[in-house]
Amino acid sequence: MVFRFLLLLVVLCVGSLQQGLADDGYRLWLKYDQLPDARLRKAWQAQAKGITVENGASPTLQTAAHELQLGLQGLLGRPVSVGASGGKGRIRLQVAADPTLGKEGYKISEQNGGLVVTGPTDAAVLYGCFALLRHVQTGQMPPTAALTSQPRVQYRMLNHWDNPNGTVERGYAGSSIWKWLELPEVIDPRYKDYARANASIGINGIVVNNVNASARYLTPEYLRKVAAVADVMRPYGIRVYLSVMWAAPKLIGGLSTSDPLDPKVRQWWKARTDEIYKTIPDFGGFLVKANSEGEPGPQDYGRNHADGANMLAESLGQHDGIVMWRAFVYKANSKGDRFKEAYEEFKPLDGKFAPKVLVQVKNGPIDFQSREPFHPLFGAMPRTPLVLEVQLTQEYLGFATHLVYLGPLIKECLESDTYSQGKGSTVAKVIDGTLEKHSISGIAGVANIGSDRNWTGHPVGQANWYAFGRLAWDHTLKSDAVAEEWTKMTLTREPQAVNTIAQVLNQSRNIYVRYTTPLGLHHIMGQSIHYGPEPWLEKSARPDWTSVYYHKADSIGLGFDRTAKGSNALSLYSPQVRQLWGNPATCPPDYLLWFHHVPWGQRLSTGNTLWDELTTRYYSGADSVLWMQQQWEQVKPKVDPEQHTDIASRLRIQHREALWWRDACVLYFQTYAKRPIPPSLTPPTRPLAEIKELVDIYQLR
């Protein structure tokens, strides 16, 4: 009878699995399906009979224990109890001071035949638990030596460019996950799953609203909503921050000015900040986009960025919060070079910012292009802690239909050598504070997260969220190792398939660059929505929103001359960088057209003329998408069918659009180069006019 009952249950379980439980990607990398390797399971089962929480039951420790339990039960296929008591084969969670672990580091070690997860804080223990789960998930045996790790950067932030109406400024995965009209009463179960995912990779701060901010978030009505989100985040060690609208004192404070030096304005912000901390005691602080792209700011009152940032820092008073002030500013100047403008505005302010202020700088000087030289402000503001801002949402990298793993892009920036204090002055050392001895440090990723069931639209978008968190924690990790780790946790455990997929991921960013903006081309994408190619764009609301401003194609050649003969933007870099990039012969081909106007017939280090190299890269880039498709086809038996179909379908779009980019750019630049497509390549079969029409379609209302 019991047997029949069980049989029935099994049938129903299997039935419901068949009905709707294909892998829809919702679980991200937190997949705790049973380990297939019985030997491995057995080894872990002996070590993980239960979980013992040694230091009482703070919400974060309870969360750590629960997450560990959830993961181990799934992975090992049997119950794992949680309790305060000890015993053999149990995993002990232990908060204990350990000077070797810093503020947030963890240690996983063996003591008396059992595993102990130690950390100086509850959150550190939580990180340790997720690290332990990762260890199990990626198929490793119980550790024999201690595993320790601590974050190199203190503020590891996700920035949401999410609007109060539920849209996401550059979102390609549905709408915002934040349901402001439903908060604070309705707590979407997703909030917790979002917190879990972030905590598992060490992200400890989130800015919930767009940098083009609404003042509404500073009102009591909205603070109650933000507080409800903060309540969900808190047990996961995540603090909530707000982007602020500079004109808030006027818009919602009833003041006649938002001048940062006006006492009434200062008083208003002070009172607002106190109110915020009354509502959200662990509030993290402010992110500010001011005097940028039409946003108001202190310059409206003849003040500078430091005046503004310092006023906000002052308003934070004794509260444990920070101000992240964005350096993404550029004036509409058809004669200038946007490349230089943030530098010119911010460099003179170095040393003028209050201690709680960090200046947030995009990885490159323009705007999240698929490849940019590192931003010249890195290394140029030694007295100011700089936050590195990278974009995970693929505004310029194919939205949610191009597979582009961003680990290499982030690493490329982090490993760039600014030479500001001699060789080895990498961007990583600037932003982690070690180079210039800062006590605070930060890194921010613009989130690619939305309401789509799989969170990121493209399933591989998850890898970018994941890689950002892992590299924010430890920028010395290798991006290919992170790709492999993510693949194992998310897509398949079969070694050959892991290898194949990781290779695709690792190549993907270079492939994307090749079929869209090879050799250092930049900002030649479709107007406004930034979709598809539009190198012919000559007119826009601002000169620096066109394409011709950047590529400077003419009958002679292609590229933006930023040497001393041109805009001299190169002068913003250290001499060593200047020397390397300033000479077309030594400038890496990947950066060539960023800095030089190169004649079409010029022979490059590759042996080809510029024209031949350019066209060849466009073609090989598009062809490489076919290679990605073939690789993906090979792993089919090892990947969940729903996931496989999804990615395979997106790879088909990617190839269609790679051809679109290739044909658009090759045909357009040919009108200047007046040279034939190299004979080894098959010329495009459609005329440029047809492609322009296609681009226009996507820009129709």
Added chain:
Amino acid sequence: MVFRFLLLLVVLCVGSLQQGLADDGYRLWLKYDQLPDARLRKAWQAQAKGITVENGASPTLQTAAHELQLGLQGLLGRPVSVGASGGKGRIRLQVAADPTLGKEGYKISEQNGGLVVTGPTDAAVLYGCFALLRHVQTGQMPPTAALTSQPRVQYRMLNHWDNPNGTVERGYAGSSIWKWLELPEVIDPRYKDYARANASIGINGIVVNNVNASARYLTPEYLRKVAAVADVMRPYGIRVYLSVMWAAPKLIGGLSTSDPLDPKVRQWWKARTDEIYKTIPDFGGFLVKANSEGEPGPQDYGRNHADGANMLAESLGQHDGIVMWRAFVYKANSKGDRFKEAYEEFKPLDGKFAPKVLVQVKNGPIDFQSREPFHPLFGAMPRTPLVLEVQLTQEYLGFATHLVYLGPLIKECLESDTYSQGKGSTVAKVIDGTLEKHSISGIAGVANIGSDRNWTGHPVGQANWYAFGRLAWDHTLKSDAVAEEWTKMTLTREPQAVNTIAQVLNQSRNIYVRYTTPLGLHHIMGQSIHYGPEPWLEKSARPDWTSVYYHKADSIGLGFDRTAKGSNALSLYSPQVRQLWGNPATCPPDYLLWFHHVPWGQRLSTGNTLWDELTTRYYSGADSVLWMQQQWEQVKPKVDPEQHTDIASRLRIQHREALWWRDACVLYFQTYAKRPIPPSLTPPTRPLAEIKELVDIYQLR
């Protein structure tokens, strides 16, 4: 050993249930959890050992069999086979001519001891299968007498106001379900589930894009995407339609005009239409918003709506498609009465439309208010088939946080008597074509569907989608019976709880009206996004977008005088209607302020003065939300916990916002009435200024 294996499986199944299988609402009313009543299961098991498809295997018949199988397997808890062979206890699906069933009707009957689902078409059989499942799901025994039903309206349409960028014009459930940038390659599994849901309630047409249309949908690039959607819909008997942008010939056709009488324009549309049918052979036709709210239209060229509609109808040629031309037009005229404008533009065109044209009319003359008198065009255009357009998305009905079941609203309109051909000339008979002997008929619901996991934001929003479909099929169904049916299929099968929930649903719309716009107040909501109260709104981009235009509050009284002394909009109705509504003594209190400017001290049929009745209704409306909360609390043990928490949370918002509306309106109107709140009511504790501030917050960028 087997036993232990089974035990393990059970543990894992239960485990995974705990992990993520709370009811997240995704399955809508298509929930096939096992029937708890063993007697019932047994009775059905005997009748449903398998499914026999008698007429080969068209995609739609296969779909019908598969859906029936899926449902029965879940409900009965055991396998149900599908095949071509017969046998005892199998359900036979049979396409067979039957003059009593019309074009789409079905019959479920017993023949030789087995059930047969018959219909004249594949789609009819599919409808029969879903009807059979509904029969089982709602806990009924196998039928002893035949169950037959056929739709009373031919075109049963959902209109999506979804934009190409993924936003939804009036959407409160995330983003659009249509992923245009991912189509045609990526087929989101949701598309099929959406089709299933629609087919299950008899919806047979969908307009996939916003009536404020992008011309891009008419390009080959987008038609391929639309075709991919159509491919998913086709097996479910659903045809795809497009909203068209009137200026398309200029925007994408390269013509200098979009004049419907210009031969080149006519030729362009003809060619476009042929192209569409080449891509989508069962394309349904066009929906048009022209010369409305700034949209282009034939009037831009001195032509009228009939010229435009007939030109499109002509372009359809021999293709089996229709044109639905919307009558939602109104000019910005501060002296006029918006109530009359659609009538005045369209009534003279009666008889001028080509046979393939239907004119689509909103239920009321203004714009989807929570209660409107029926649109005066119903009954006034006997030579033109009229489509009734109702709104399911709750633009003016509390978005996704107010529980408002719209069955009663739809029924109220359908049952309204136009008296156009004497007593009994209901709107239902106008739109189903029986009153005026039209051979085509239609009804359209503006969808409340989005990417939210549960499709509609508020779980009870699903009931509105459901009720629309059921009433579109058969407008004689009672809205409370539909509410009960939906509740049983979706929330609980426990009879007392079903009863309690259905009562809440049935009262909910009247409750909403009471705390927002009692006694016939209308259009006094927040500007632009239509959120919250804003009766004080005096200035907007157009006079008829303000609130004061509609409520006309002054020191004397309240309401819009639409009698002969006022705008005389009442003259648009038949004499019987005019007589009833034109006299404040006989006008139903629910419509009073739609037609009369009533003195504050005037005693109403209820015995109260206008002021006392108004305030009392605002208060009782808000209090009734507490009643809804209590009722909902009672059913807690009988409803899935995740669903229960969700709705309970939304009911808390609803009460908060009901008080917001109550206080805003009572305090604002009091500034005119200069009368005290009746002593039985507790006056609002916050000043009007505070409420205005709150309203402003929600309108900040």
